[in-house]
Amino acid sequence: MRLMLIGFGVVAQSFADMMSSQSAKLAREHGLRPRIVAIADSRGAAVDPTGIDIPFALKSKKETGSLSDLGKDIYTQGKSASEIIREVECEVVVEATPSELNKGEPGLTHVRSAMKEGRHVICVNKGPLALAMPALMELANHNGVMFKFSGTVGGGTPVLDLAKKCLEGCSINSIRGILNGTCNYILTKMASEGVEMKEALADAQKLGYAEADPTNDVGGFDSACKLVITSNYVMGTSMSIRDVDIKGITEVTMDDIASAKARGNALKLVGVVGEGAKVAPEEVPLTHPLNVSGTFNAITFDTDPAGEITLVGKGAGGMETASSVLRDLIEIRKDFRR
Amino acid sequence: MRLMLIGFGVVAQSFADMMSSQSAKLAREHGLRPRIVAIADSRGAAVDPTGIDIPFALKSKKETGSLSDLGKDIYTQGKSASEIIREVECEVVVEATPSELNKGEPGLTHVRSAMKEGRHVICVNKGPLALAMPALMELANHNGVMFKFSGTVGGGTPVLDLAKKCLEGCSINSIRGILNGTCNYILTKMASEGVEMKEALADAQKLGYAEADPTNDVGGFDSACKLVITSNYVMGTSMSIRDVDIKGITEVTMDDIASAKARGNALKLVGVVGEGAKVAPEEVPLTHPLNVSGTFNAITFDTDPAGEITLVGKGAGGMETASSVLRDLIEIRKDFRR
DSSP, X not given: OEEEEEOOSHHHHHHHHHHHHTHHHHHHHHOOOOEEEEEEOSSEEEEOTTOOOHHXXXXXXXXXXXXXXXXXXXXXXXXXXXXXXHHSOOSEEEEOSOOOSSSOTTHHHHHHHHHHTTOEEEEOOHHHHHHHHHHHHHHHHHTTOOEEOGGGSSTTSOHHHHHHHSOTTOEEEEEEEEOOHHHHHHHHHHHHHOOOHHHHHHHHHHTTSSXXXXXXXXXXXXXXXXXXXXXXHHHOOOOOGGGSEEOOSTTOOHHHHHHHHHTTEXXXXXXXXXXXXXXXXXXXXXXXXXXXXXXXXXXXXEEETTEEEEEEEEOOXXXXXXXXXXXXXXXXXXXXXX | OEEEEEOOSHHHHHXXXXXXXXXXXXXXXHOOOOEEEEEEOSSEEEEXXXXXXXXXXXXXXXXXXXXXXXXXXXXXXXXXXXXXHHHSOOSEEEEOSOOOSSSOTTHHHHHHHHHHTTOEEEEOOHHHXXXXXXXXXXXXXXXXXXXXXXXXXXXXXXXXXXXXXXOTTOEEEEEEEEOOHHHHHHHHHHHHHOOXXXXXXXXXXXXXSSOSSOHHHHTSHHHHHHHXXXXXXXXXXXXXXXXXXXXXXXXXXXXXXXXXXXTTEEEEEEEEEESXXXXXXXXXXXXXXXXXXXXXXXXXXXXXXXXXXXXXXXXXXXXXXXXXXXXXXXXXXXXXXX
């Protein structure tokens, strides 16, 4: 199966590493024989129809920041993702460029072009889904291709699959989730160590949990994306991020946290879909399974008649998220067989 | 699709009620048109190839404790489950007699006979699985029938499905679970209210969480059953309950609970499969997702590379467990279509 990687950041590199280092296991257990025929990053693109030498590509990226070490026959500086999506034959396109939440670009264009070319798409980029998920689902359907995005919610934790594959026969009345590990780390640290927001954020940045510009995390936008994706996929809504009432954690004070604690609760950034959709700081009872610490993510599906079902796991991480991309690929492979 | 219910306790009654009250939804959403053609309880059996009148059967059971109100043409006192399994044509047998953990009977005989007659089996009874799961899996395979048992672990919480359907491509290194709601209720109450074991148990009995003879729960045997089923299904082991090192909660003292707390932990009855299999009181960090309160069940799969994934939900309840039986039935129905 021929794959193309659009974007070559942490998740895509982890995924490429996995494809290369576990190839015997993938063939034996899943009948998967992946061949990565093209990789595009922000500087250029590498193309090799016989399969790119992945260990060498990873080494080049690590040492030079680009894929230039692969040599001029394979790597072309300035060659764009859009070009290779049009030009290079493959079965699956993995879109893993950074999430951009205003226009969803350039990911949205990549996903659309890939589908129009008849390629199955695995999207790890939240932008296109937060903005145009219903249209993309329809485009995939129209072009007869599969569209998977397990890695956009919960990192390696199978949030979307749990709801879709394991709750048949139940109705899901509402979703309530702690969907951003950075915010949860900050709020946990404020509550357990009594440090102010500013200090907790600086600490999160130092540890690599938060980016230099933390707006998407602390502003609640990343949580809102994941809420939209989960709700559309699981509850059949047709939302975009613009339909979510969003309030981040930037105004949370030590007083808010202390008074929540006095009521037997923890203050968390919670995304809710039930009557309407919103992301906001909310008190969660200390004894509720949703009350998870540190960088954990957690999501509670309120189901009928199985009751509240909560899934907890790491919400991020390169190898973890790459395992979601692999699950998507296994699903696509299964469908090939039918 | 013709079904037979063996055992007509809380779960089977809830399931029958669901089949009857949701028939339009089941047909519309899942193409399911279930017809319950026989029901056996400990006193006798009702048989009607055109489909038993379920609301009437439920009313009879409630008011008289038997199915006798269905009338002599349908109900025969003293008729055994084994007889109807042999005599009545159907596609699916639901085994829901009480779990018996020494010999697994009469459930084990029911399951075997049903498979030999070529019927698919949904088993809600832990006994046959705790004692003879590998043999039953093989017998099902040999007879070309499906064998499902989602309701034996976690009530309506899809513990087995999560591991089997949502973690493909990951390896599961170990399982760690709080699998018995009664014990968890008792330990939670001891810790939060400072009451002794004896009082907490009496309270659990009063609330209907524990049976008059609580041995299976507090002795750790129920947890061990669920651990065996999960491990065999998810990790491919071939264990029986005799392979589990079992210690219950009966000797837990207030001192044990207090010293766990002093170390930042909660004392829980934990089932573990990793190197060997055991059930015993174990300290769980207060901030770990496995530290759930009250009657909740929780299970943590330690996976590679997706990390620790924890599922939390109600571990019991008639309607909840019936929803697992329904999921099993939907799976069987899907396979029919292929």
